[in-house]
Amino acid sequence: MLGLMQNWPLTVDKIIDHANHWHGSREVVSRSIEGPIVRTTYARIHDRAKRLSNALKGLGIQAGDRVATLAWNTGRHIEAWYGIMGIGAVCHTLNPRLFAEQLCYIINHAEDQVIFTDLTFLPILIENRAKLPTVKHFIVMTDEGHMGGFPGALCFETLIDQNSADCAWGGFDENTAAGLCYTSGTTGHPKGVLYSHRSNFLHTLVTMGVDVLGISARDTVLPVVPMFHANAWGLALSGPAAGSKLVMPGQKLDGASVHELLETEGVTFSAAVPTVWQMLLTHLRQTNGTLSTLKRVVIGGSAVPEAIVRGFRDEYGVDVTHAWGMTETSPLGTQATPNAAIAAMGEEEQLRYKLKQGRPPIAIELKLQDDAGVELPHDGTTFGKLKVRGPFVAGAYFRGDGGQILDDAGFFDTGDVATLDEHGFMQITDRAKDVIKSGGEWISSIEIENIAMGHPKAELAAVIGVLHPKWDERPLLLVKLKAGEQGTKDEFLAFLEGKIAKWWTPDDVVFVDDIPLGATGKIDKKLIRDRMKDYVLPTAKAKATA
Numbered sequence: 001m002l003g004l005m006q007n008w009p010l011t012v013d014k015i016i017d018h019a020n021h022w023h024g025s026r027e028v029v030s031r032s033i034e035g036p037i038v039r040t041t042y043a044r045i046h047d048r049a050k051r052l053s054n055a056l057k058g059l060g061i062q063a064g065d066r067v068a069t070l071a072w073n074t075g076r077h078i079e080a081w082y083g084i085m086g087i088g089a090v091c092h093t094l095n096p097r098l099f100a101e102q103l104c105y106i107i108n109h110a111e112d113q114v115i116f117t118d119l120t121f122l123p124i125l126i127e128n129r130a131k132l133p134t135v136k137h138f139i140v141m142t143d144e145g146h147m148g149g150f151p152g153a154l155c156f157e158t159l160i161d162q163n164s165a166d167c168a169w170g171g172f173d174e175n176t177a178a179g180l181c182y183t184s185g186t187t188g189h190p191k192g193v194l195y196s197h198r199s200n201f202l203h204t205l206v207t208m209g210v211d212v213l214g215i216s217a218r219d220t221v222l223p224v225v226p227m228f229h230a231n232a233w234g235l236a237l238s239g240p241a242a243g244s245k246l247v248m249p250g251q252k253l254d255g256a257s258v259h260e261l262l263e264t265e266g267v268t269f270s271a272a273v274p275t276v277w278q279m280l281l282t283h284l285r286q287t288n289g290t291l292s293t294l295k296r297v298v299i300g301g302s303a304v305p306e307a308i309v310r311g312f313r314d315e316y317g318v319d320v321t322h323a324w325g326m327t328e329t330s331p332l333g334t335q336a337t338p339n340a341a342i343a344a345m346g347e348e349e350q351l352r353y354k355l356k357q358g359r360p361p362i363a364i365e366l367k368l369q370d371d372a373g374v375e376l377p378h379d380g381t382t383f384g385k386l387k388v389r390g391p392f393v394a395g396a397y398f399r400g401d402g403g404q405i406l407d408d409a410g411f412f413d414t415g416d417v418a419t420l421d422e423h424g425f426m427q428i429t430d431r432a433k434d435v436i437k438s439g440g441e442w443i444s445s446i447e448i449e450n451i452a453m454g455h456p457k458a459e460l461a462a463v464i465g466v467l468h469p470k471w472d473e474r475p476l477l478l479v480k481l482k483a484g485e486q487g488t489k490d491e492f493l494a495f496l497e498g499k500i501a502k503w504w505t506p507d508d509v510v511f512v513d514d515i516p517l518g519a520t521g522k523i524d525k526k527l528i529r530d531r532m533k534d535y536v537l538p539t540a541k542a543k544a545t546a
């Protein structure tokens with residue numbers, strides 16, 4: 001017997017419709033690419049997104065066509081998203097931090113027909129125009145006065161002026177594709193994750209929960225995490241759904257610029273990767289800055305170092321929660337919000353759980369398995385492959401790349417190695433390919449990095465496994481020191497002592513000028529391993545000459 005409730009397809013146009021009806025005057029403030037801070041409202045965004053939909057239809061865009069955006073977080077970018085998705089076209093977010101060659105690959109693979117672009121990216125598009133045969137139109141997200149010299153490109157503001165806001169949205173199946181985002185592709189070509197309206201809608205509802213992002217109509221939300229990286233963790237959907245004020249930082253993500261917006265706009269909630277928060281903390285300390293309205297930040301994308309959680313908590317009274325996710329999980333998969341038992345613990349004991357990646361909300365199923373597919377215990381120490389299943393987890397990649405990606409039970413292998421504890425808190429040990437295998441045992445590079453990052457002289461730290469004749473691999477710690485600091489191997493090893501098992505102690509510490517970050521702000525271990533390929537550990541040399 002079927003239920004008798006209304007059939008109301010979960011399509012994302014209804015999110016901005018809701019914001020328009022019930023939070024129409026709520027502000028969206030952006031640091032524009034042209035420079036000034038600009039203000040709009042959900043009602044205006046709704047109106048302008050409808051005009052863009054008509055503009056796209058006028059350019060021949062139909063349901064299922066891919067329309068890309070190459071843009072920073074701004075109100076205009078939100079308008080483009082809803083304008084594309086509302087008519088059943090697929091919004092393909094391009095990550096401008098990728099190399100030109102990768103960008104071209106992705107655009108061609110997706111067969112994008114239109115690209116919305118910020119002024120910032122005109123040079124790269126102009127240079128590569130001939131390599132993008134499927135792209136019929138480029139829309140520059142500015143007004144006529146700032147168009148720059150891209151022959152044949154269309155002007156965003158002119159299209160909005162020229163088109164009517166009378167446009168029917170939705171009316172299609174909720175499983176219709178809404179968005180496309182390619183994974184960073186550390187091995188092989190990047191692969192496309194194709195979100196549906198339903199998966200986006202469900203991710204929005206789940207992440208609005210108080211134990212997840214928990215944003216409300218009273219919050220002012222600053223998504224530092226870019227809309228081109230895993231959908232800004234859904235904030236361009238959950239913000240309007242909740243009726244939160246949104247503050248969009250544009251292209252300026254340095255400590256001073258983020259701090260300025262946090263203070264002038266009265267931001268209460270923000271989300272970003274650890275490196276952004278590290279830059280903000282450094283800026284605050286250098287300038288004796290304060291955070292007068294910020295209450296909560298969510299940090300994810302890479303493991304959050306303890307020093308950041310303590311810094312925000314003790315110096316600025318801001319609560320940090322750690323989250324884990326991936327492009328394939330829309331992206332939020334777990335968040336380290338305390339349960340009742342953890343909330344009853346002392347502050348220091350709670351911190352142990354806050355540093356883990358956290359527990360799954362409703363609609364995310366997690367399991368740990370060994371290589372033979374046997375399920376592993378939730379004891380907080382046994383490592384295994386982390387697998388995930390749920391209605392906003394990828395079931396296949398675009399165009400079938402990578403083949404079958406689910407196991408027999410429908411779980412997706414995240415490629416992460418993790419533990420699960422008795423509270424259901426997951427902790428990432430490493431990406432499977434970054435785990436250091438020493439004498440048949442595993443060493444977590446992430447754990448050592450995070451402790452080393454807490455050294456007062458360290459700006460960034462990375463740990464990789466280096467070949468060793470006896471142990472297969474041993475850890476090597478690379479440290480980028482803060483400006484003007486001098487460091488020694490012994491002082492860093494002494495700092496780690498007692499905080500990690502003795503046999504985890506790196507065999508060497510190398511001071512470097514640069515620790516490279518990849519296109520999504522994570523430490524680029526592949527590049528580091530490449531740079532260090534001729535490096536030989538002193539312990540390996542000793543062994544070789546013994």
Ligand code: AMP
Pocket residue numbers: 183184230299300301302303304322323324325326327328331357414415416428430431520
């Ligand atoms: P991406 O799809 O680019 O967002 O990358 C997803 C990957 O980032 C995950 O599979 C993890 O390896 C890593 N990651 C995301 N969040 C965290 C976190 N909080 N701690 C450690 N690694 C993380």
